Amino acid sequence: MKELNLEKLKYPIGKFIAPENYSKEYLAEKIAAIESLPEKLANETIHLTDEQLDTPYRPDGWTVRQVIHHCAESHMHCYIRLKWTLTENNPVIKPYDEVLWSEINDNLTMPIQPTLDLLKGLHFRLGYIMRNLSESDLEKTFIHPADNSENKLKKIIGMYAWHGNHHLTHITTLKNYKDWK
Template identity: 25%
Template sequence: MEQYIVSFITDAEAFSQLVRGIPVEELNYKPTVTSWSITEIIVHVVDTEMILQHRIKAILAEDNPIIQAFDQNLWASELQYSSRDIEDQLALFVLLRKVFAPTLKIIRDVDGERVGTHSTDGSIQLKDIVKKMSTHLQGHIEQIERNRAAFVLLK
């Protein structure tokens, strides 16, 4: 799991730098009716970070805890992600990672086998959640790049 921990904080800082300075019009642009804007993607990344950190803590501290699923599209619409201040979100994202890094560092290889029970997916191992935390951000960076490319084509 060490490979996922190495760039944990630097990835958050790089993500923040990537999206800072994007004009508001571009931040709010949606390539399709059902797509998320860059603003919504940023808020989703932060909320998911909090959820994944909670899941890791629960599995480390408890025996087979229940891991609750969430509907990301419902959260984005009902929690009005599009109206959030991205500077606050980015600051929170970096801070969340800095504060959580010591927890990641205490995870032993044997802990990676610990499990929780996901409310829809069943048994899930800690190592898979740590891996998802790493790959989740990269997937949304690619989504942001696609949004930006579509926005440029509009102009």
């Protein structure tokens, strides 16, 4: 491979930075990004061969197939965390080991179409719920036990929009590097 900047390959759009102000425009833009991710992922990946899907996006990184399945798993956690936060007072969420999950057989070998279908419905639901959050809902929090951090719903809207674009860019960067059409 050409000269590689490993940090740039890991974080091609940079790390997530929470804004100081969560304006209506910011939230609407991030929700739109969440809603559009499934179509963008499908457009970039549905035509790829199994060999291409099984290509890591960086040295020691996940394959394109694993990235797609990871997006669904991570964003299902987002959905559950959102629902817990709307129905419980500052719940402690359950974390998961995304690396171990990525090594389970379904992430390594399963076709991507069922996951792309899942993402389409999941992101419709995420967008629907997020667009209908009240000002007080946006301030509701959950606790992540890894660092005991308190996370507001308005923050996770930005985080998951970033997360989807982060992984989409992993795929598009690899495709550009490999000159895949």
